[in-house]
Amino acid sequence: MSQLKLQQCRLDGRYDIQECLGRGSYAEIYIARDNAVEASDPHSTVVIKALNVLLQGVPDDELERTLTENFQNEAVALDRVRHPNIINRLGHGTAIDLSSTTFHYLVLEYLSGGDLAAHCRKQPLTFDEALFYLEQVCVGLAHAHECHVIHRDIKPQNLLLTEDGKVVKIADFGVAKLEATEGAITRVGTNIYAPPEHNPLLHTGHLDTASLSSTQAHLTPAADIYSLAKTAYTMLAGEAPRRFSHRPITELPDSIANKSWASSVLRVLKRATQSNQLERYQTVQEFWEELADAALPPTQLLHQPDEADVRKRTGDQLTAGMQAVIEAPPRARFDSTRGLRQLEPNANGKARPRIVVQLGNAESARPPAPLAPAQPAHEILAAMPDISVENARPKTDKSKDWMSGRGMRFLVAMLLIIAFAGMLLATHNYFRGRLWGAGRPATPGNNPPTPSADIGREVLTTTDVYLHRDPGTIPSRIGLAEKGSRVRVLSTNNAWYEVQILEHGRAPVRDDLNAQRGWVNKRYLNLES
Numbered sequence: 359m360s361q362l363k364l365q366q367c368r369l370d371g372r373y374d375i376q377e378c379l380g381r382g383s384y385a386e387i388y389i390a391r392d393n394a395v396e397a398s399d400p401h402s403t404v405v406i407k408a409l410n411v412l413l414q415g416v417p418d419d420e421l422e423r424t425l426t427e428n429f430q431n432e433a434v435a436l437d438r439v440r441h442p443n444i445i446n447r448l449g450h451g452t453a454i455d456l457s458s459t460t461f462h463y464l465v466l467e468y469l470s471g472g473d474l475a476a477h478c479r480k481q482p483l484t485f486d487e488a489l490f491y492l493e494q495v496c497v498g499l500a501h502a503h504e505c506h507v508i509h510r511d512i513k514p515q516n517l518l519l520t521e522d523g524k525v526v527k528i529a530d531f532g533v534a535k536l537e538a539t540e541g542a543i544t545r546v547g548t549n550i551y552a553p554p555e556h557n558p559l560l561h562t563g564h565l566d567t568a569s570l571s572s573t574q575a576h577l578t579p580a581a582d583i584y585s586l587a588k589t590a591y592t593m594l595a596g597e598a599p600r601r602f603s604h605r606p607i608t609e610l611p612d613s614i615a616n617k618s619w620a621s622s623v624l625r626v627l628k629r630a631t632q633s634n635q636l637e638r639y640q641t642v643q644e645f646w647e648e649l650a651d652a653a654l655p656p657t658q659l660l661h662q663p664d665e666a667d668v669r670k671r672t673g674d675q676l677t678a679g680m681q682a683v684i685e686a687p688p689r690a691r692f693d694s695t696r697g698l699r700q701l702e703p704n705a706n707g708k709a710r711p712r713i714v715v716q717l718g719n720a721e722s723a724r725p726p727a728p729l730a731p732a733q734p735a736h737e738i739l740a741a742m743p744d745i746s747v748e749n750a751r752p753k754t755d756k757s758k759d760w761m762s763g764r765g766m767r768f769l770v771a772m773l774l775i776i777a778f779a780g781m782l783l784a785t786h787n788y789f790r791g792r793l794w795g796a797g798r799p800a801t802p803g804n805n806p807p808t809p810s811a812d813i814g815r816e817v818l819t820t821t822d823v824y825l826h827r828d829p830g831t832i833p834s835r836i837g838l839a840e841k842g843s844r845v846r847v848l849s850t851n852n853a854w855y856e857v858q859i860l861e862h863g864r865a866p867v868r869d870d871l872n873a874q875r876g877w878v879n880k881r882y883l884n885l886e887s
Contacts (some may be wrong), residue, residue, distance in 0.1 A: 360412040362386055363456035368393075370451055373406060373465070384425050385532070386410050389468060401467055404448060408463040426462065428532065433464055435531040439505045443498030445469065445518065445529040469527060471519025474589075478514060478596055485619065488593040489653055491517070492586075493646065494526045499586065500642040502528070503579045508535040510577070512585035513551040514592050535577050553584035554604050554633050580635040583645050587630035590649070594623065606631040622652035810850035816860065818884045819843045825876025829854030837873030840864045845883070848875070855880050 364375045365388070373390040380387050388406040395402050409429045411422045436447040449465035471477075474491065483491070495517060502509060509516075509531060516530045555577070587607065591599045595611045602608070607627045610620055626648045632638050639645040825837030829851040839845060842863030849856040859874045866872070 360410070360457075360459070362408055362410050362459060362461060364388060364406075364408065367456065369406065369453055369463070373404065375406065379405070381410075381413065384409060384411060384413050385429075386413070401448060403468045403470075405466040405468045406463050407466055408461050410459075410461055412459065429462055429464075431536060432531045432534065435507050435534040435536060436464075436466075438536070439498075439502040439507050439531075441498050441501045443494050443525070443527055444502065445527045466529075469518040469529075470521045471523050473515050474517040474519065474526065474593065475514035477519060477523075478593060482596040483593050485594065485617070485653070488590070489650070491526045491593065492590055492649065495528060495586065495589075496642050496646040498528045499582055500646075502534075503582070503642060506536065507531070508577050508579065509582050509585075510534055510556070511552075512582050512589055514589055517589070550598055550600055550603050551585045551588040552604075553581045553631075553635065555581060555635060578635060578640070579642065580638045580640055583630050583639050583642060584635070586642070586645065587627045591627055602631070605633065618655070619653055623649065626652050810847070810855075812847045812855065812880075812885060813849060815847050815885075816844055817847065817887065819845060819863065819878075820882055820884050823878050823882040824871070825857070825859075825873050825878060826854075827876060829856075829877045835871060837876050838866065838868055838871040839878065840866070847883075850880075851877070853880055854878070855883060857883075 361381070364386075365378060367375045369375060369390065372394040373392055375388050375390045378386060378388050386408045388408065390404050390406050392399075392402055392404050409425065411417050411425050417425070433447055433450055436445070440446065446467045447464055448467060450463065451465075452460065452462050454460050477483075495512075499509065499512070509528065510533045511530060512528070516528065517526050518529050519526055588599050588602070591602075591607055591610075595614055597611065599607060607624070609615070610624055614620055626645070629648075630638050630645055639648065819839045819841055821841045823839050824835040825839060827834040827836050837859070839857070839859055840863035843859055844861040844863075845857040845859050847855050847857055854877050856877050857875070
């Protein structure tokens with residue numbers, strides 16, 4: 359078992375890892391502070407979900423590839439089902455921890471209210487509270503099904519609350535199926551809440567010739583509805599339905615069995631948890647309609663409403679709020695970590711993840727400055743200032759003896775050699791730049807960058823981006839183009855474009871960055887439009 363060494367570190371130059379919230383079979387969950395946003399921002403605290411393929415030992419190539427694909431599928435599923443009642447993905451990346459282990463990670467929103475399982479253990483829900491949360495879960499789950507995503511692991515532990523406890527969001531799409539008809543069912547989910555079809559080895563009926571000749575079933579929304587009904591039982595009864603594992607709910611515990619709504623609700627839960635998925639509710643909307651009707655007091659209406667109107671109102675409730683969708687970050691694309699370790703620098707246009715950079719004492723006295731948006735998939739992991747990381751460096755008791763005499767002379771000699779080599783490199787680059795600047799004639803082996811077809815185009819910036827005095831990676835910030843700013847391309851130099859700001863995306867907030875013309879990397883320009 360090899361855990362990642364990430365605590366008290368800075369990830370991607372912006373996320374300060376604070377503590378580990380938990381570990382699963384192949385993932386580790388951390389809470390982090392995002393230094394790229396203000397402390398008052400609702401996403402200033404985030405969750406880092408890191409894929410650690412070494413948690414259960416060194417995997418074979420096929421297992422590691424499968425784990426990586428599933429991790430990427432989780433990001434794809436979260437982007438496809440973005441909704442106010444589903445946890446948001448804020449970013450992703452690949453990095454190397456303090457022990458030189460390469461890993462992929464997702465950045466998710468942090469919901470400080472905890473999960474519904476812990477909430478129910480701490481304080482049992484009233485009937486109205488349970489329905490309040492169940493309606494929100496139905497809204498989010500119905501949206502996921504409309505997007506052709508089956509969650510496959512609905513349970514109270516995966517239903518997270520906001521800090522005020524008023525909003526519940528569905529989390530953990532790690533085993534989600536992106537298409538309802540994509541492949542046969544495989545064994546996933548938590549046994550207590552998982553439907554029988556999630557365990558192909560479990561037979562719930564008599565084995566006959568017809569069952570042997572029938573094709574294997576495919577996953578449908580009825581699988582999530584089964585788990586949702588078992589979750590509803592937990593919320594109403596205050597206990598997990600352990601005695602109904604892989605079989606229908608046939609009774610309620612004595613604590614609620616005599617409630618006025620008990621028999622009606624039991625009827626709904628019993629149908630939703632039938633072993634045969636064709637006998638269950640086939641849509642979340644149908645399940646919620648029946649559950650909401652079962653919760654009504656046993657009174658006779660003077661005027662029976664039209665059934666079509668009732669279904670339309672219920673459908674409107676389940677689709678309300680779907681327009682409040684947050685814009686998705688760039689799409690996540692992950693390679694196997696073994697492939698990344700073998701990748702040569704800049705091979706096939708892909709850069710290797712950067713190694714750990716430990717900040718020195720000189721940096722510890724200064725608070726972190728606002729950062730430009732990070733490049734996706736090529737990340738930096740740096741230890742936080744003034745925080746010692748256990749086992750980050752090998753310890754020795756003979757360092758003082760080594761630093762005296764011969765060791766000191768060797769160190770001084772090495773420093774002089776490195777300094778001399780640096781001077782030679784700087785001199786070489788200086789004269790090479792002068793030759794280019796003097797208008798050196800172009801030859802087949804010495805061609806300046808060719809003019810770009812993008813010169814003269816007006817495009818939009820995809821994020822907040824700094825304007826630089828010159829093209830290149832050396833910091834020379836002179837201006838700031840906010841996200842959505844309209845700019846004109848004046849000239850190009852490889853991946854760097856000289857632009858003129860025509861219209862700011864929002865009101866400028868920094869007086870010291872007032873230049874309206876400068877160089878930016880083309881990755882921050884929307885050149886597709």
